[in-house]
């Protein structure tokens with residue numbers, strides 16, 4: 411292939427970029443062999459992540475996060491379009507508030523990837539061109555809110571101008587002391603994070619800044635993620651990570667232990683290990699609570715306490731995440 415694009419939206423291009431060895435791997439891996447070349451929830455994966463797959467010790471695990479399979483059509487009771495109650499918690503087109511004095515902003519529908527297990531895969535994203543204005547006027551009337559979380563989609567896919575306008579607006583509200591960003595881009599599109607570097611490095615002068623990355627497998631971490639985390643850490647950011655517990659991806663104590671240790675080496679503390687949100691089409695990723703708890707108990711014996719993530723589930727309507 412000539413110069414490969416930064417993002418693959420065609421599965422055939424992605425597979426061609428990976429090369430013939432991966433065709434055989436996919437055909438011979440039970441979780442991957444049932445590949446769906448025309449998925450309803452579209453395919454999207456960055457070239458960076460394809461390169462991570464090529465270098466991975468366990469490429470099948472990373473492939474399972476991004477490669478559509480026909481299991482997504484299984485209609486399993488309890489797996490729904492709004493599994494975590496985002497819609498009833500919506501305050502306007504972009505603000506979701508579930509928890510006291512803290513609010514989450516759906517900054518954009520755009521993400522650096524389409525994880526096949528995405529909890530918002532069926533979310534009816536609104537088109538909100540002037541999100542900064544909408545967030546600003548909501549905060550004007552909610553001066554009890556002290557933590558604002560930027561989510562989506564991925565907030566770091568916003569253009570530097572749109573991102574900076576949003577931060578300026580939030581920063582005009584002195585009631586907001588903590589600004590938190592949820593992003594998978596450090597392992598998916600490091601090139602896009604770099605576009606924000608200068609501004610991100612200056613943000614701790616305005617707020618207590620927290621980055622919660624989304625990394626599920628140790629093979630997702632490389633020198634580029636290390637560079638991003640390093641730059642943010644030394645400019646004063648608190649770095650945390652959340653993972654989703656996924657069958658066939660990271661449901662072994664060995665993988666979870668390696669993930670925690672590698673995150674820590676890169677300056678990031680494991681925060682949450684989420685039990686799967688029951689979005690329609692993701693049931694084949696489910697790990698039972700019994701197995702999840704035994705995995706946590708096992709890694710607890712192998713890691714320092716600060717490297718053991720909290721095992722939680724989000725239950726619609728609850729006032730916090732729920733420990734499992």
Ligand SMILES: *Cc1c(COP(=O)(O)O)cnc(C)c1O
Nearest residue numbers: 506507508509512513514559731
């Ligand atoms: C998960 C979530 C948060 C953050 O919860 P923490 O337990 O603080 O990580 C905040 N708001 C919404 C709407 C959420 O879904």
Ligand code: SF4
Nearest residue numbers: 521523524525528594
């Ligand atoms: S990074 Fe998060 S929002 Fe984006 S596709 Fe994956 S799970 Fe969904």
